[in-house]
Amino acid sequence: MKLLRAHTKAELLGLLRNPAFLIPTMLFPSMFFLMFAAANLKNASAANFATGSFMAFAVFTVTFFQFGVGAANERENPWSSYIRTLPAPSIYRNAAKVAAAAVLALAAALVLILTSSASTPFDMPLERWPRVFTALAAGGLMMGMLGTALAYLVTPKAALPLANLIYLPLAFMGGMWMPPAMLPRIVQNISPYLPSRQWMELVWAAVAGGRWSAAHWLAVAGFTVAFALLAGWAQRRDQVIR
Numbered sequence: 001m002k003l004l005r006a007h008t009k010a011e012l013l014g015l016l017r018n019p020a021f022l023i024p025t026m027l028f029p030s031m032f033f034l035m036f037a038a039a040n041l042k043n044a045s046a047a048n049f050a051t052g053s054f055m056a057f058a059v060f061t062v063t064f065f066q067f068g069v070g071a072a073n074e075r076e077n078p079w080s081s082y083i084r085t086l087p088a089p090s091i092y093r094n095a096a097k098v099a100a101a102a103v104l105a106l107a108a109a110l111v112l113i114l115t116s117s118a119s120t121p122f123d124m125p126l127e128r129w130p131r132v133f134t135a136l137a138a139g140g141l142m143m144g145m146l147g148t149a150l151a152y153l154v155t156p157k158a159a160l161p162l163a164n165l166i167y168l169p170l171a172f173m174g175g176m177w178m179p180p181a182m183l184p185r186i187v188q189n190i191s192p193y194l195p196s197r198q199w200m201e202l203v204w205a206a207v208a209g210g211r212w213s214a215a216h217w218l219a220v221a222g223f224t225v226a227f228a229l230l231a232g233w234a235q236r237r238d239q240v241i242r
Contacts, residue, residue: 052206069160
């Protein structure tokens with residue numbers, strides 16, 4: 001636990017000392033929400049649906065880029081290279097990254113909630129929040145594993161453009177920006193097979209107070225395990241090379 005606390009503290013301090021990354025990452029989903037969604041939400045049901053969708057988008061933004069682009073940049077950091085040579089298991093470093101990303105994702109989601117509360121008729125019953133945050137956490141972990149895999153599969157310079165090529169289509173086609181029925185027909189046909197759409201089904205059910213489908217949970221779990229295995233293999237390969 002001492003090693004975990006030390007690594008987590010270092011990760012959080014690193015974020016606080018980099019406001020150029022921290023602040024835009026927290027504010028971007030809320031800004032996007034105000035620009036493209038808030039004005040069209042005329043009732044509580046629509047506002048709740050959109051707020052849940054953009055909360056997932058906020059979590060996706062933080063976890064995917066924190067693990068993807070952040071981890072990729074660390075590969076060129078001499079201090080990070082030194083840390084990886086120490087005999088301490090890598091699980092502590094990875095767990096600390098998860099903890100730091102969870103704190104930042106929660107902050108981004110809270111900013112989105114405050115933004116929605118101030119600009120729309122958002123009104124979600126308190127009893128739904130535990131399920132909402134459970135669904136957000138499950139998807140955040142899945143996307144974090146995908147980001148980690150990307151970070152160790154490509155060069156640091158290629159990480160950011162490739163991350164955007166993955167991140168933007170998954171957000172749009174998964175239904176984070178608009179309801180699936182409003183997506184183009186060809187996108188509607190592809191959407192159900194994407195990890196982001198399976199995640200959104202969990203979020204939407206929690207927001208609406210409906211029942212979760214076991215199929216969606218199994219899909220999210222399957223994608224998470226697949227991305228984690230790929231990330232673990234890529235990380236071990238990179239460590240051997242370096």
